[in-house]
Amino acid sequence: MLPLRLRPFLDPDNQEYWTGGGDGRLHMHHCGDCGWWVHPAAPRCRRCRGANVSPEAVSGRGRVATFTVNHKAWIPGSEPYIIALVELNEQAGLFLTTNLVGIDGDDVILGMEVELVFEIVDGIYYPLFRPRQESP
Amino acid sequence: MTTRIGERLSYISGIGQSVVGRRTGLSEMELTMQSVQAAIADAGLQPDDIDGLSTYPGGGRGTASGGFGGPGPNDVIDALGLSVDWYSGGLDGAAQLQAVVNACMAIATGLSRHVLVYRTVTESSAQGSGGRAGIGSSGMGRGVPGPFQYLVPFGAMSAVDWLAYSAQYHFHHFGLTRESLGQIAMSNRRHAALNPKALLREPMTLDDYLGARMIAEPLCLYDCDLPCDGSTALVVSHTDTASDAAHVPVQIHAVGTAVRGRPSWDQWEDLATFPGRDPAAHLWERADLTPADVDVAQLYDGFSMITVLWLEALGFCPTGGAASFLEGGSRIALDGELPLNTSGGQLSAGRLHGFGLIHEAVLQLRGDGGDRQVGGRPEVAVVANGAGSTVGCMLLTRGLA
Numbered sequence: 001m002l003p004l005r006l007r008p009f010l011d012p013d014n015q016e017y018w019t020g021g022g023d024g025r026l027h028m029h030h031c032g033d034c035g036w037w038v039h040p041a042a043p044r045c046r047r048c049r050g051a052n053v054s055p056e057a058v059s060g061r062g063r064v065a066t067f068t069v070n071h072k073a074w075i076p077g078s079e080p081y082i083i084a085l086v087e088l089n090e091q092a093g094l095f096l097t098t099n100l101v102g103i104d105g106d107d108v109i110l111g112m113e114v115e116l117v118f119e120i121v122d123g124i125y126y127p128l129f130r131p132r133q134e135s136p
Numbered sequence: 137m138t139t140r141i142g143e144r145l146s147y148i149s150g151i152g153q154s155v156v157g158r159r160t161g162l163s164e165m166e167l168t169m170q171s172v173q174a175a176i177a178d179a180g181l182q183p184d185d186i187d188g189l190s191t192y193p194g195g196g197r198g199t200a201s202g203g204f205g206g207p208g209p210n211d212v213i214d215a216l217g218l219s220v221d222w223y224s225g226g227l228d229g230a231a232q233l234q235a236v237v238n239a240c241m242a243i244a245t246g247l248s249r250h251v252l253v254y255r256t257v258t259e260s261s262a263q264g265s266g267g268r269a270g271i272g273s274s275g276m277g278r279g280v281p282g283p284f285q286y287l288v289p290f291g292a293m294s295a296v297d298w299l300a301y302s303a304q305y306h307f308h309h310f311g312l313t314r315e316s317l318g319q320i321a322m323s324n325r326r327h328a329a330l331n332p333k334a335l336l337r338e339p340m341t342l343d344d345y346l347g348a349r350m351i352a353e354p355l356c357l358y359d360c361d362l363p364c365d366g367s368t369a370l371v372v373s374h375t376d377t378a379s380d381a382a383h384v385p386v387q388i389h390a391v392g393t394a395v396r397g398r399p400s401w402d403q404w405e406d407l408a409t410f411p412g413r414d415p416a417a418h419l420w421e422r423a424d425l426t427p428a429d430v431d432v433a434q435l436y437d438g439f440s441m442i443t444v445l446w447l448e449a450l451g452f453c454p455t456g457g458a459a460s461f462l463e464g465g466s467r468i469a470l471d472g473e474l475p476l477n478t479s480g481g482q483l484s485a486g487r488l489h490g491f492g493l494i495h496e497a498v499l500q501l502r503g504d505g506g507d508r509q510v511g512g513r514p515e516v517a518v519v520a521n522g523a524g525s526t527v528g529c530m531l532l533t534r535g536l537a
Contacts, residue, residue: 006289009279040286040403066308066407068300069353074293083292083352085301085402097402099290105353110308126289 001101001128003077005121013041016055021118021125027055028094037091060116061132062088065095069105080105086114086129102130141422142244143237147385147536149250149373150179151498156333156366156486158260164198164206165215167367168256172212175369180382181250186371187221188248189213192235192255192490194225199258199265204489206256206367222247230393230415230528231436231521232490237391237528239372249374255491259363283400283525296360296439298401298524300352303441305407307354310456312444314354318345319465320440320476321358321483327470328480330508335362335486359440364486368495375536386501387536389516392419392529401524408455409448412520412527416449419518419529424537427451431514432500433474434493436521437481446520447476450529475500475510490521501534 008018013029020027029038031045032052038045045053067084082100087093100108101117113132118125152174154167176183195208207215209225224238232255239251280288292298306312321340328334340358348356378385392415397405404411420426427450435446444458452474453461461467468476479485479496486492497517499505513534520529 002291007279008285008289009281014285040283066301066305068297068304068355069350070291070297070300071350072294072296072352075291078291081291083290083297083300085407093405095403097287097290097292110305124289 001081001099001119002075004075005119005124005126007122007124013043017041018124020055021120021127023057024118025057026060026116026125026127028058029053030056037088037094039094039096058088058090062086062114062129064100064108064110064112064114066110067100067108082108084108084129096127099128100130101128141390143240143388143391144537145375146240146243146372147375147378147381147387148370148498148532149377149381149383149385150175150177150181150371151495152176152178152369153333153495154367156335156364156488158335158364159264160261160365162365164203164256164258165211167258167365168206168212168254169215171256171367171369172216172252172254175371176252178382179250179371179373180380181371183216183218185250186218186252188239188242188251189218189220189223190235190239190242190251190253191225192232193227199262203258203260203262203365206254206258212254218252220248230391231526233391233519233521233528233530234393236370236372236388236494236530237393240388240391243372243374249377251372252369253372254367254369255489256367257487257489258365259487260365263363287402295401295524296352296355299439299441300355301402302407302410302445303354306444306456306458309408310459312459314346314356315342316459316462317355317359317440317444318342319462319468320437320443321345323465323468324437324477324481324483327478327508328484330506331479331485334480334484335364336480336484355439355441358483361438361482361487362484364488366486366488366492368488368491370494370498378536383502384534385536386498387533389425389531389533389537390419390422392416392422394418399525410445410523411525412446412449412523412529415527415529416446416451416520419531420451423531425516425531429516430474430518431512432478432497432510432517433476434478434497434517434519435476436490436493436523437477437483438487438523440483442523443477445523446529450518450520470508470510478505478508478510493519493521497532501532
């Protein structure tokens with residue numbers, strides 16, 4: 001969708017988030033002591049301050065908290081694309097910025113249910129979201 | 137015993153500004169010398185009286201690397217032949233205002249008595265040579281580090297995208313409209329018509345506004361400020377020098393610098409507000425004044441939506457109340473209840489990046505606003521800078537309390 005995806009600078013904290021999607025799931029830091037999800041990935045829990053945090057898979061389901069249709073071609077050659085802030089079902093305020101795919105900007109509504117779909121470029125699993133499909 | 141409000145030991149004794157324009161062809165140092173020499177002279181001082189220096193964002197961000205900053209502290213100290221007991225420059229803190237806050241702290245600790253504070257931008261020249269770098273878009277050759285790694289890979293490259301989040305949320309939940317945002321753009325333009333240094337002075341109609349091309353829905357071109365070249369400087373002095381002041385002292389009554397929620401562009405917990413909520417609350421905790429006492433407001437308008445968020449955060453209207461506050465635009469006019477961005481702001485006067493707003497607040501409190509002077513001798517001005525991970529505000533008064 002975007003003609004170019006800039007790469008994250010990988011380090012021991014964010015490695016699993018960006019490269020751990022081989023099992024089809026997104027892995028985010030989770031506190032083994034108090035159960036809090038920690039994003040962006042950091043080596044301490046921002047709620048209990050404990051160090052017992054490690055990547056765990058999330059459901060990949062959430063809702064559109066807000067969004068924009070970006071028209072400015074920051075990346076040469078890009079067409080208008082949807083940037084969305086998705087709040088994952090795991091925890092109130094567990095936000096991530098992403099792109100919505102499989103939907104027109106005019107059809108996006110705040111609160112709509114979405115689900116994870118990866119775009120894989122050079123070993124980076126970019127977490128994108130599409131409208132939630134009905135379960136088979 | 138109440139907490140001592142140490143910033144009240146400081147007042148703004150002098151202001152100066154370079155030529156302001158697009159692709160001025162002037163070096164960042166020339167622009168800076170124009171503003172700092174004007175500010176020192178305006179304060180009735182000599183360069184040898186200056187014993188402190190403070191700037192935002194420090195060195196290394198000049199024209200060659202995007203024009204976001206001017207020469208660093210060492211370069212300016214050296215160029216002017218200054219002898220200072222303290223200096224500072226940096227990007228972190230309460231937005232651009234941190235440079236002023238640092239000056240206040242140097243004065244309160246006794247490190248300095250007259251601090252030169254400046255902010256230079258050459259983003260127009262840098263853009264002309266293909267090099268303007270937005271916040272977050274530099275240094276990405278080896279991959280994007282820090283919080284921007286969670287934004288820019290998704291094409292959320294600019295603060296306009298991150299502010300569009302807030303705008304969309306306000307449109308959906310609070311009835312904010314493009315017409316509401318247009319009132320800020322149009323009001324600023326009316327004020328710019330009265331400011332000979334403003335870059336855009338021709339009238340803007342609602343049709344003009346609504347017809348502008350989209351940048352990041354619902355924000356259009358006229359919701360975005362205008363890169364320019366220019367430098368703005370202040371002299372911040374200890375109040376025990378005020379008997380020698382060349383102008384009515386403009387006292388720093390209170391600053392707001394707090395971070396209590398998550399200091400982030402996209403991890404802030406409450407989408408109805410923004411990180412400016414914390415410095416705004418902090419400001420009123422330190423002030424002896426209330427929002428009703430404010431006579432003129434200079435609220436950051438890198439994007440019109442930021443002004444909306446500051447209006448609400450500072451309590452000029454309730455959260456979500458900006459749509460009705462801005463209706464018709466009369467409240468924010470020069471003769472309204474809260475004259476707003478009286479120079480034309482960054483949207484029309486040019487992106488002097490926070491410091492243009494400070495300069496204008498001082499002019500208004502001195503009564504030196506010329507054709508755009510707010511009537512009734514304004515006594516209290518509020519200045520707010522920044523959004524997202526970098527926010528701060530300050531309250532200024534005419535005369536010393």
